[in-house]
Amino acid sequence: MNKFKVTFQPNNKTVEVPKDTTVLSAAISCGVSIKSDCGGDGVCGRCKVVVKKGEVLTQPTGMLNDEERKRNIYLACITTIHSDLEVEVLPESRIDPSSRLKGIYSKSEEIESKEAVSSDKVFKHSPLSTKLYLELPPPNLNDTASDLDRLFRAIRKAQDLPVMQTGLSNIRQLGELLRGCEWKVTVTLGKRNDTVEVVLVEPQDTSNKNFGVCFDIGTTTISGQLVDLNSKKILGTKATYNQQASFGSDVITRIIYARQNEGIEKLHSAVTGTMNLMIKELTVEHKVNLNDLTCVVCTGNTTMIHLLLLVDPTYIRREPYVPTANFLPVLRASEAGIIINPRGLLACVPGVSSYVGGDTTAGVLSSGLYNETDLCILIDIGTNGEIALGNKDFLVACAASAGPAFEGSGVSCGMRASNGAIQKVKISPKDFSVTCSTIGEAKPRGICGSGYIDLIAQMLETGVIDRGGKIKLENHKRVRDSESGKEFVLVFKEDSASSKDIVINEADIENLKRAKAAIYSATAVLVKHMNFMLDDVKKIFIAGGFGTSLDIESAIKIGLLPDLVRSKFVFIGNSALAGARQMLLSAEATKLAEEIARKITYFELSVDSGYMDEYMAALFFPHTDLNRFRPRDK
């Protein structure tokens, strides 16, 4: 078998691969991240590379224009290697931590996330791991209890704890450690299911340094938060794209990729790599020592949690759709490759089923939905959208595959809700001039989810687009043809931070329309399935990584959310992350999360005979059935 050397720029990484390997595979195998939303099917056109030197074979594609072809640009996923190559990954196809182009920022950014933090107060403060300072009585000839007994005795005297254990590595260092610090030590006590582990024994009083991290691992976006476990204070919140996105934009393509040779290992490394980078940034910025990070709580959809733990997700997508685990024991973070204190713990928010994961559980927990008397609904808008319906008497949930558009991925100028993201848009009905407001009031760099929602609502309102999503405005400097249909220029390059026009094209609009249709139809079908009317719902919790704002009015206008009395809507931001933090901070919340996960009934949309019709009917702005979106008392 012939082997060829391929060098990737700008990473300057070289790998030797067999003939006929795709350029995308070669890139992945040497750790070069290339965007690919479709998982290598040749349909998303994101994985563009320039072949600088060497021979390749490629397949026909409509994703490249003539100019690109002239410049020797290829789609990495459908192009195979037939000689030694030198390849440059195009800026817009790069997804590595240092790239800062076209709205893709792998370096995580500080975000200010609006969340249902108020309910934190409800739960008794008892973090997953606590530190306890002890001054042990030194042994003497009349008190010769062993070091370990002495330590356990002192812990039990201070706290009434269930079964207690510790690891051999702690025992090994105990004799020297206790004597070196004159019997003054701080123990870190970790809750491992119904037992308590002495996770760490440290010399002297370090009890004021106890930190935890919580993560919401989304298919597209990973959000993380550094928390002071003593004060419950959130020190910092970050979000970044999940580096797994190189391997496909949704959970299904990831599951398929996991079956490939070393696929699961690569997906695992991608997610833990992203998380470890965030941890490092958070701890450096907030001057926290990694060793003082004693626990992590993760939530995410079931596939994300499987990949995090390197557990085969194959059976999630095979009938009868059974995951390997919804409830996971508390593990050591290092077992999952998460870099905190080497003995620190990792808990995962329990999931419900293959397609309703711990993120839903966490959302139901932090929103307080589980405790409501009235009928409520939680709509978590994400790549894998989840909708939970119920109250304190029942809980039912379903998943809607919306795609990553609302997270700013898979759309031409999309970006996360971070500095420079256009989050509010106003279009003048007179001259179609555009007024944008960006996060951090920075020069605009791209459009985030809430910006797109606003934008489409404004385009609809001003007649820039029709209800089908086609651009109708003509003969205007902001409208022009593009490879992806017509496009509307929001910000001209003079005013853009990226020095490129910030646009929305018809393909983007189609993308966003499908996303909103998935969420809306899932909501409608779920409510109907339970024999309720949408109007019966008394409270609608809207969750998602939209930063601090989401214009409910715009969301209804485009048909993402049902047209209900406005006062029923509560925007709760990243409710999954908030729930994970509650578990980090309280054993009571952990217990409740377990109860919630057991209580939620999973509803599989695809088995509902009306779902496809609902979805198709929702592929208009706001809907084919305008009676659903009628003027009403607001």
Next chain:
Amino acid sequence: MNKFKVTFQPNNKTVEVPKDTTVLSAAISCGVSIKSDCGGDGVCGRCKVVVKKGEVLTQPTGMLNDEERKRNIYLACITTIHSDLEVEVLPESRIDPSSRLKGIYSKSEEIESKEAVSSDKVFKHSPLSTKLYLELPPPNLNDTASDLDRLFRAIRKAQDLPVMQTGLSNIRQLGELLRGCEWKVTVTLGKRNDTVEVVLVEPQDTSNKNFGVCFDIGTTTISGQLVDLNSKKILGTKATYNQQASFGSDVITRIIYARQNEGIEKLHSAVTGTMNLMIKELTVEHKVNLNDLTCVVCTGNTTMIHLLLLVDPTYIRREPYVPTANFLPVLRASEAGIIINPRGLLACVPGVSSYVGGDTTAGVLSSGLYNETDLCILIDIGTNGEIALGNKDFLVACAASAGPAFEGSGVSCGMRASNGAIQKVKISPKDFSVTCSTIGEAKPRGICGSGYIDLIAQMLETGVIDRGGKIKLENHKRVRDSESGKEFVLVFKEDSASSKDIVINEADIENLKRAKAAIYSATAVLVKHMNFMLDDVKKIFIAGGFGTSLDIESAIKIGLLPDLVRSKFVFIGNSALAGARQMLLSAEATKLAEEIARKITYFELSVDSGYMDEYMAALFFPHTDLNRFRPRDK
């Protein structure tokens, strides 16, 4: 710094060491085992080597005779390296698995050990790890419980168990495994303190293959037993010398050695190396797959357990003599370097104090002493002799450092109680002819502990030695001078399996006298300390690795055991091993062992003002005070 190459024969191992390194250190660092009872102090004279080539410097010693010096024989511990060397370890100084010379057999040998096995029946059969075969209902669209939930549900249906957990490695393989065997699996459930761990999940029904090993790790001898955990049947029992003996003959020298550079690692490797060899032999001989060995229970004195677990034993010998741990959590055997199933468990019998370890606990358990109404005593004769006094109301114990003589070590023709060991001796009072009986009726190879006891009793009775232990017989072919005082020939080389005379010399007798004095005086002082008379003791359990026999009459005659009514004595063999096996087979026994360990009060002999006097008075055969050993009703 100059470095020199040293090659050791017959192992043909070479190591490079700095100038001035001792030959013993060099040997140790390349895994060549050389006998050394004194831990390298140059006083035992066991570490003889021939320097075949090269330059060395040595210190004056009385341990070598002229002929040896002529043959270029040196003591490895006091001889330093000054050029490249070729060294041959003398046969009598070898301690490697293949050597079969002069009573040192590192290859473990099958032994038939008399033990208090009857009490096994008392405890409910519930091994440390059990196997359970399950046929899980496969999932379907109406039963989509996750794989892990499904497994736990089936286990809980079969058995009522406390908190249950499992490790990530099991979860990782679960999806594929369950589907590969059509949901028919065998789980291994391990008791880890008050929780239950799903240790293993195996395809199909392997529940009939569940084995465990128990070990008594003595300072000099390690005994191990392979047990079928289903049938409780002992498949095989082995014993061998602890390879740690190269680093010193008693616990104190080992603790000192542990402080040296990598000392503890070497001691740890020596003991686990010995154990792993035994495990391998036992499993090969009894056709047991190592993977079907799911748990190990170890007992031993506190120092041995610390070294096994690589826990620093330093503080055991520093006032106030506190060990790092007496009670150890159930660990994974692999954490201690014990090679069984990689996820198999390791439990250690709980100890009492620095000098009364889990072997005493195990002995008190298996002898049934803890449950006796009358006052009883347990005398465990070993290098670190332990004596426990009490009944169901109280338990007190002390340790007596007897040295390894009764285990056949540190005496010129000593050997373990295995095939060819002289275990019974008869000396004719007329012509001093000797009749020996050996274990396995094999050609005699050496003398084991019970043989030495019999031999000294006979020598005393026939006047070959006096009460001080000096050889008094003169002008007899069996008596001659030696490097170690006079010696008495038991078996002439024509009849010996080693083709060398089997002898006992005055140094040996002195050694044995000190050993018996240590045991006897400890017994006497302990009884007196508790305000009893020796006659108050109603039952005396005699334990130790004496194989199947110990002549109580001889043991009293030499003053090892107190002169009490013969019917009070019960020889129970290796009671520590029996107790470890009981823990392996029963959770009830485990619980009881914990209670016993907590109940035993440690008595430190050295703080008793009368102890030294008692010891000195016992340095005669049988004793200076003959009133204690008077003819009486037997």
